[in-house]
Amino acid sequence: MKEKILFFKGFLEQQETVGSVCATSRWAAKAMCEPIAQSKKKPLNILEVGPGTGSVTKEILKHLGPSDSLLLCELNSSFVEHLQKRFLNEADFREKRDRVDIFEGAVQDLTLDRKFDFIVCSLPFLNFPVSLTHEIFRNFAAAGTEECILTFYEYIGFRTLGRNVGPSERRERLIDLSRYYVKLFPVCKSETERVWLNVTPIAVRQLRIGEAKNAIDGIAPAATF
Ligand SMILES: C[S@@+](CC[C@H](N)C(=O)[O-])C[C@H]1O[C@@H](n2cnc3c(N)ncnc32)[C@H](O)[C@@H]1O
Numbered sequence: 001m002k003e004k005i006l007f008f009k010g011f012l013e014q015q016e017t018v019g020s021v022c023a024t025s026r027w028a029a030k031a032m033c034e035p036i037a038q039s040k041k042k043p044l045n046i047l048e049v050g051p052g053t054g055s056v057t058k059e060i061l062k063h064l065g066p067s068d069s070l071l072l073c074e075l076n077s078s079f080v081e082h083l084q085k086r087f088l089n090e091a092d093f094r095e096k097r098d099r100v101d102i103f104e105g106a107v108q109d110l111t112l113d114r115k116f117d118f119i120v121c122s123l124p125f126l127n128f129p130v131s132l133t134h135e136i137f138r139n140f141a142a143a144g145t146e147e148c149i150l151t152f153y154e155y156i157g158f159r160t161l162g163r164n165v166g167p168s169e170r171r172e173r174l175i176d177l178s179r180y181y182v183k184l185f186p187v188c189k190s191e192t193e194r195v196w197l198n199v200t201p202i203a204v205r206q207l208r209i210g211e212a213k214n215a216i217d218g219i220a221p222a223a224t225f
């Protein structure tokens with residue numbers, strides 16, 4: 001319950017960056033970690049961006065082997081503090097804490113010194129300028145191995161609704177974001193899994209971002225020029 005209140009408080013204080021009133025469900029977390037669960041590669045380097053209070057982190061940790069590493073990047077200091085407490089107090093977090101680093105700050109400011117096999121991202125791209133979204137995807141592609149798979153989610157229907165209803169600045173931005181995704185998803189051979197048991201239902205996208213390094217450079221949204 002405390003965790004739910006902390007998340008909701010985080011949303012009230014930083015709506016644009018937290019982007020949701022509650023953390024993702026365990027079914028959503030499982031879908032986000034599906035490529036990690038299926039991987040036979042060892043050791044694994046995993047980056048999680050926007051872990052919040054740790055709902056997806058908990059699922060990632062289940063798959064983290066003795067020689068694997070996990071880097072968490074979280075902007076919100078209250079969430080970072082909460083994560084640190086979980087790594088001290090909860091057995092399934094504590095037993096893996098020597099393989100985990102936490103970076104407090106924006107992913108745009110993160111210096112990536114290793115290549116990642118998987119990137120699990122919960123950023124609320126609907127609230128970001130499209131130029132920033134493109135920059136983040138480019139950085140992910142550069143930080144990934146050739147086989148790197150990125151997972152991220154979108155709330156089903158929100159982008160479509162936002163393109164048609166609401167302030168014109170937001171409508172135009174979401175139209176631009178949709179145009180960007182129309183180019184991004186095919187170059188990353190995107191696959192989608194829908195998770196209905198979540199508030200609200202989400203589409204989890206798997207992107208083969210590592211293979212698309214060069215192609216992503218060529219699809220910058222018009223707004224970035
Ligand atoms: C929608 S919440 C997801 C939280 C959690 N992963 C979950 O699924 O319940 C988005 C998270 O991304 C974080 N965030 C937003 N912008 C960020 C940025 N530029 N860099 C790092 N984290 C960011 C927010 O603070 C928040 O914790």
